[in-house]
Amino acid sequence: MADAQRLRRRLEIIIFHSNTVPGRWFDEALLFTILASLVVVMLDSVAEIHAKYDEILSLCEWAFTFLFTIEYLLRLYSARKPAKYAFSFFGIVDLLAILPSFIALFVPSAQYLLVIRILRLLRIFRILKLRQYLNQANFLVTALRGSRQKIIVFLLSVLTMVTLFGSLMYVVEGPENGYTSIPKSIYWAIVTLTTVGFGDMVPQTALGQAIASIVMISGYSIIAVPTGIFTAELSNAIRGENSILKPCGTCGKELHEAQASFCSRCGNSLYKRAVIPE
Amino acid sequence: MADAQRLRRRLEIIIFHSNTVPGRWFDEALLFTILASLVVVMLDSVAEIHAKYDEILSLCEWAFTFLFTIEYLLRLYSARKPAKYAFSFFGIVDLLAILPSFIALFVPSAQYLLVIRILRLLRIFRILKLRQYLNQANFLVTALRGSRQKIIVFLLSVLTMVTLFGSLMYVVEGPENGYTSIPKSIYWAIVTLTTVGFGDMVPQTALGQAIASIVMISGYSIIAVPTGIFTAELSNAIRGENSILKPCGTCGKELHEAQASFCSRCGNSLYKRAVIPE
Amino acid sequence: MADAQRLRRRLEIIIFHSNTVPGRWFDEALLFTILASLVVVMLDSVAEIHAKYDEILSLCEWAFTFLFTIEYLLRLYSARKPAKYAFSFFGIVDLLAILPSFIALFVPSAQYLLVIRILRLLRIFRILKLRQYLNQANFLVTALRGSRQKIIVFLLSVLTMVTLFGSLMYVVEGPENGYTSIPKSIYWAIVTLTTVGFGDMVPQTALGQAIASIVMISGYSIIAVPTGIFTAELSNAIRGENSILKPCGTCGKELHEAQASFCSRCGNSLYKRAVIPE
């Protein structure tokens, strides 16, 4: 019983942590397997490859499903709190990465096969596990979180603009020039404002082209808004990183510049060793 | 009479303010109704849906018009200064949101029906009421206002550039390659400079492609200008937010950093309690 | 003779300066005339309008040429240093704005008519006079001048990239997919890297699409470079504006923050009146 307990601890260290040698090997092998299974899914979607290598690819997919199922069960077995793992973000992603294959097993009717192909694509979520290896993303996330409110205001302004401009174009250009409905005209406004410009719908009338010009110059200019918001927040986050916790013995101010020797508030020395001759 | 007065006050609090429970309920119900009416207008513009559900959609639109009319009259009745409300931005938007339906009533001739559809779209302005819920947009507005002059200079430079490049392309490519007039060539220059690139007009000659390359690289580079302007202004606005009013007792400087304990001008303590032992 | 001298002085004040009432009127009238002549040139380029109103437009153009010629001669007459004016940027632009019409006069051969139309477009340079009214552009120009070297390095990097990627695409896609020569493939690389994306040439092979993906993600990412350069320079320029000339009486440091009362270098008071009690 103590052996089973010890095995579980060892498994937990190997599977959930990567600060031991076998733990890092496991993580690297897992990452490689995820990428390989992703390549198989992608190749299977190419018609010519599917026609030729259907059987091999199908076999590979089942092999990967088998591996990921064992991995999922081991994770459940070795986790300190299995329920917490199962309902965590990665627990759900791990489950979604294997489910589609099993659903396809018990529902063999041809009609559903197409839907299964759709679900099969969810296996791509496996790649999201990559995020486990990316802890240095914190900075960007901090900056994005800090500017969340401003970004919402910005997105709502953009949605208002595309709704107004899209409706205006529907009236000006009309169904005969391809602007067949307001939603489709709003889609065009998004294509144009974001400076994507597919060219599948283009204004034909002089007035439509004038409005399109306004939309394009607006889109070209207001791209400055998210950029400005994010840059200002990121500068703040980086400045925050440069500050360090070094409480002043005299006045108590806690955050100081990394290089500071004297308190920026009361002017007294932050280090006992650095006494200025008086 | 005092009852009527009291009713008006209560109505004003419910309709114009949202700091009471019924006031917030009213605002939320209004926002939902506006969105619903917007969806109806959009669905009505889709040809297949219009063919099937014309009557229901028409009924819905009249119901919304009725509701918004009552709301408008109640706003006029309960406002402290009805005239001020009527000529305020939202007063005019509220009126424009109901007028098109009534104009369609008294002008039944088939020829005008199309025009009514155009006016009907003005109902979309209702969504602008969303702005009432977005007070946190102040920051972005401050930054935009601060950079207004620089943005006008930037837009005039862009207009000059597209006029010159558009005319040049009209001469170089000519009507046989789709550049049928100077205004249309300017439209192409806007499409290209803003990096939208629809692809409905493309240069065919080697010289035209060389000029187009210059336009594209210019557009790609000068997008830095609005971004730089806005970022610098937004940084200023955010720094302004971090400053607080904390007048110095010795020299009188009023604005200091949020964390400051000592005046950044004369070095004396900003707080009486924080005396440094000497 | 003194009268002629006085007339020249008055003319100079009216024509070259805008700080008197008639001077401002003259400038405003001139700006309006330039815009009107620009509209005439543009309308003349539209085939339908040219067919109908050829004579009127031709008359207008001659009227504008006549006005601008008189203006140019008066400028030459009233300028303190006529030669300096004639060879200044605006002197040359003023001349280029009237020359095309006169060249068309003495060269009546039909073959050259098309060329005249080309020269006629130079009249658009008149609008550049607008710059006289835009003194607040200094900021942006300072920022651009400060980042000139970095921008040249950036543009050379971009040119190197599009040359390499363009040649690579010529080899990979080849003439049968529309990449008929290296210069045209470089043009495609510019269209793609600047995120314009006309869509007149698109990669057909899998390898070509992979290379195109690299070009697009590169273009999407390195747009950060001009933006970063300009933002950093503009922040510097704005910070420079906030500095004011306030020489310190003790150590001589000349530039200080607008709000500063004490020298940031030696700590002594910048104002005699603001003595700190000791």
Add this chain to the structure above:
Amino acid sequence: MADAQRLRRRLEIIIFHSNTVPGRWFDEALLFTILASLVVVMLDSVAEIHAKYDEILSLCEWAFTFLFTIEYLLRLYSARKPAKYAFSFFGIVDLLAILPSFIALFVPSAQYLLVIRILRLLRIFRILKLRQYLNQANFLVTALRGSRQKIIVFLLSVLTMVTLFGSLMYVVEGPENGYTSIPKSIYWAIVTLTTVGFGDMVPQTALGQAIASIVMISGYSIIAVPTGIFTAELSNAIRGENSILKPCGTCGKELHEAQASFCSRCGNSLYKRAVIPE
């Protein structure tokens, strides 16, 4: 023998350095020759020019190859450490710039001729020598190196997004609307997210257009991320440039602002001559 030694030293100074008059002449002549050879390669790729001037262009290419070969041999002869040069970046580029012509000589089979044309394009790498003249690029490189980690996180996020959105579009739109495989749908997602928008594949279904709208607005917004990263790093790099090495005699802090006269850490004078009267 001493003469040969002296000749090598003189050659080294002329070829590898540009601080003498003949050294600068050599570098300028080399730059001109590289550009000329580049023009020849490009002209040769244009079908009409190739048909007419095949012989002259072929001769030019051989002349350039001859010149660059002599240059390469002289570099090897005069370099202080020939092996170090040969395996340096520019040593390899210099070799790659001449090899293709010689490979074409000894492999005369018609089948390989096409491949030789491909290798011939490697001669374009010669232009990379331009980098020798661009030492002022350090700034941008410093900023890019500082933000390398963040840029990798950003690129991985973008790759994850285009994979997920591409697969989703493959399911939603399907092969009948041009989304023939997952890799091709991912290519479309890259085209759309980077706001290039070729328009060769466009969503046809309402759901597809809705997803495309999300991709476009995401791409339009997250362009802020690389820009913000680079701007923040570049500001740091520029601020770093403004700092100079001026060690404080009292506390030893080494880096100070260019204008500083007093240590920002201990407050003592950085210069002996600048003593404040007390």
